Amino acid sequence: MAITTVEHDGSHDDGAGHGSQAEHAGGLHETAEQRDHKERLALWLFIGGDALFLILELFTWFYLRALNVNGLWRGTACSKANPCTDGLGNPITQAIPKANGWYSVGVAVLLIVAALLIWAAERSARNRDSRSVIGGVTGLAVVALLAAIALGFYQFQALPFTTIDGVYASTYEFFMGSTLVHAILLSFIGFGLWNRARMGRYEDGKWYRVRVIRIFAAWIAISASILALVSTFFA
Amino acid sequence: MTTDVAPRLLEDTPLGSKAGGFYQRQSFLTGLGFGVLLAFIGWLISHATLQGSNWGSDMVVTVTMACWVVGFNVGMGTFNAPIRWALGHDQSHEDELYAAGVGQGNKRYWKFCTDHKVVGTQYLVLVIVLFAVGGSLAMMIRTQLITPHSSFLDPNTYNAIVTIHGMCMIIATIIMVTGPFTNFIMPIMIGAKDMAFPRLNAMSFWIVVSAVPCLLATFFLGGVDAGWTTYAPLSVQAPAAMDTFALTIITFVVSVTVAGINTIVTIITMRAKGMTMGRLPIFTWGSMIGSALGLYAMPAFLLVMTMMITDRAVGTSFFVAAQGGSGWLYENIFWIMGHPEVYVILLPPVAAMLEVGSTFARKPVFGYKVVVASFVAVAALSIMVWAHHMFTTGWAPDLAGPFMLTTELISIPTGIIFLSVIGTLWKGSIWTRLPMYFVYLFLWNFIIGGVTGIYLSDVPADQFFHGDMFVTAHFHYTLLGGAMIAATAALCYWFPKVSGKMFNERIGKTAFWIIAIGIQITYVGMFWEGFQGMPRRVAYYDPIFLRSNQMATGGAYLLMIGWVVLLYAIIHSWRNGKPAPANPWHAKSLEWKVPTPVPLENFLVDPVVTSDPYTYGEQVPDGQNEPSTTPEPEPELVPAGSGEQSDTGGQV
């Protein structure tokens, strides 16, 4: 940091009153590169916390699964003579069927597609493609995200059980909810990305503004995939 | 070099009428208004659609309080920046100056203000309010316990008060140093102009503010009778108050996570030139490691409270044994959070206290590198000890030995803290001003708190002491007697910089003695109760515990008086105190090199650091070590970009 000079980002004002891409909040004077470095560090810290959340979710799954050797995991031990009951006191007399894993996998695939599209947008920005190209790719990413959300909501309806049907059902739906919440958050960011792309914000070579979003999208795709695979293959 | 004609100080920049956009119209009042409005709308809709269903009231409460949190923050302007980003209408330079409080005078304390000094001051007020609320609840508890079968409180109210006293204090102690001082002082200490993410900073504050009504709402929704640890399955069965309690925590976790990320990124990326990690003041290390530990712990809290809400509102069975769930699942995940959390509470105040010790013994922090290593060791070990809270649950008896090992190991790095303090005192020139009083009190209290923790770490002994008042006395000695007293040292130390006034030491020392004696009477009384075998969290007790309870309650009243006198000292000094010089303690870290009151950008000239702030007694080359007996001249204000370096400001 220089002692006497105050650095301003080159693209201070694009003349259309849209403000600068350099961060000026509270008097911080820094380059876009410096800001990107900070944002990526912050993102990795956040991903660390989210990864812990994921690990604990998986711990919950496997703990409850290992605990219930008596059959309460999916209720198979329940019978007329030894009924398990749902939360309302009604006896469950049959095993809870496994959920159709294709939905979770489908949601995860859509999130992977979205992440790949955002990565493509990042490369586009790096190649200084036009705003219509970057806007188009990011627009497709938003479509993929919305499709993931729609599929996620539909999945709830398509389940052969509800949350009151024991621990397998509870944990399975918790995983779905967790993926859905992350997808909704990402779609807000994705919308912003698309909107700014079509306004030409990434035309000037600031491809790393897309990179930080790509990292987040990749993480969400990975965590959704892990949850989908565990909940499908360790039912 | 900028080509604009820069105003003399950034905070004197005249702003256009449109500066700030929506921020101009938003404040605490709009936050309140919008929060209540959205909560009402949420209540209307959820009540209409869900009340009839079996899980109705839990969903209604959850949706209503979630709408309050979102609505309050929308009204405050917390989400303005992300929304503007998504819409592509970024904030202009003028908007950001407005957001930093330029041109608003004291009104900026009621608004979403990105200046870290404003956020720090706001946090200080919040912390005092939370301690007042939590402390009042504590006095109600101790009043109930004056006699074995008091009719002061009915058992449900008592249990609810015990729960909220605990949670309120947990929130308060987590933010008591990181809120006010890591925000206000740390950026200046490392030579930065603000935190890495000033808007996230303000966001973390207003989010925690919005959590407070959620916590207090529990009293109006039936009360949570499960203690602040809210073990399942009792808490799954609790009235609707438990849903707003869980939401409080979820909201609070968001705030702490955001603040923790901000702190760590600031320290790693925004240090001034020459401020290597090895020259960082110890307080910065404590803040960073405490925040990193918080990032580890908070996701667990989020998970367990989300599962609690789903168990209650939509009928999942994570914690319901009859359907395959387990209370032990709750307890494990809770304590995976809960134990690191006490070090999140402890490390920043202890680090601040080490700064105070160094300044008032006029010596470097003893064993700086070892202390930093011990902070890291404490944090790392704290991740591996959680099941010592579960020694008597019957869960995994085979793991008792390993957890006893890791827990007792933690006493080794914790002991280094004592070595550092007494090493700093050794042959020092002890300047017994008020902040130093609290350092000595910390030593006394934390030895007692720490040693009694070792009793609890022994499984056979814990089988007597678990769940009785001995545990309560132990953690009050460490958290109140240790962490909170260290935080008070930090308050008295940085008070001149934050408020611009000198703390009235006569009143402060009076408060000190009352508090010091009050702590001993109260918590020795509680140890006595615990040795005798009195369980914790009871509204009534066997008459054999009468004497010890009278002692604890008497001490509590004395302690309360002490805190009230201290509060009076704070308010009186803030309003009528002598104006403070820039460096009343002749300390050497960067925050004391800037003028008081601190300019908006902290440094008018970017500092270049050439040594750590512990050069007491050393002859630093270039004569930069000012003789400590010469009063330090006020740093001159030098316009940014003018090319001059002031003689005394900015260089260490």
Place this chain on the structure above:
Amino acid sequence: MSFEEQADEIEHTILDGKPFFSRPAGKIFIIWLVFTVIGLLLSFYLPHHILPTLMASTGTDVFRTVVVFSVLAAPVAAFVYAVAVYSLIAWRHKGNQDEPPEDGPPMRGNGPMTVLWLTVSSVLVVVLLVWGLAVWSSQQVSHPDTLQVNVTGQQWLWTFSYPGTGVESRTLMLPVNRPVEFNVTSVDVTHGFWPVSLGTQVDANPGEVTVIRTTPNMLGGFTVRCSQLCGLYHAFMYASGAVVTPTQFSTWLQSQGASATQASQTAQTTPTNS
């Protein structure tokens, strides 16, 4: 200063110079001695007088542990307090309080002292750990003639049943000098089964059976309290208990509905026609 120089410095502080007791190290030693003696006296006096009468093997374990830990902690605490007190006596700046005193020596650390400190604390930890593990494993040993007692917690009372006798009672009777194993569970929320004077406890969890073992070794009455907050009347959730002779135990079982054979088998007394 190098490590050796720092070590020499410590040695010099302790060994050389003016007579020992007129130097800082000596004076601190005296203060430390006084504090340690006070601490040791408290370690021996207090536990006996403020702990309840402990009536079982696990209780004895608690008592001994408390005494041993206190004795070991006393000199450590005393050292910290002694240095703190001495610093206020000898190194306190007494002049004008508005100005800071002259700087102290630029002592950034002392390698040998730190190593010594770490070594002593590590040794202490090892001692405490070995003690604790030894006691803990002695408590896990199963004995062949163990009496089984089932404990059920509910909001807000305890029920004790004795397998093989059909006896269910709200009072916990135990024969003296006989190992007992408690199998504890709950029918609703988590409670804490805490027979205080026996010096042990375990939670009562719904859906689980948890086990603790002890051997009562003193006759007399005791109280069972609940140590885990369990709702509205948690404070009232207690039961009476007593440690009695085997004969009295057998008699009591019969008074609760057991047959003579069941009672004598469970109490391990010879059958009588009482």
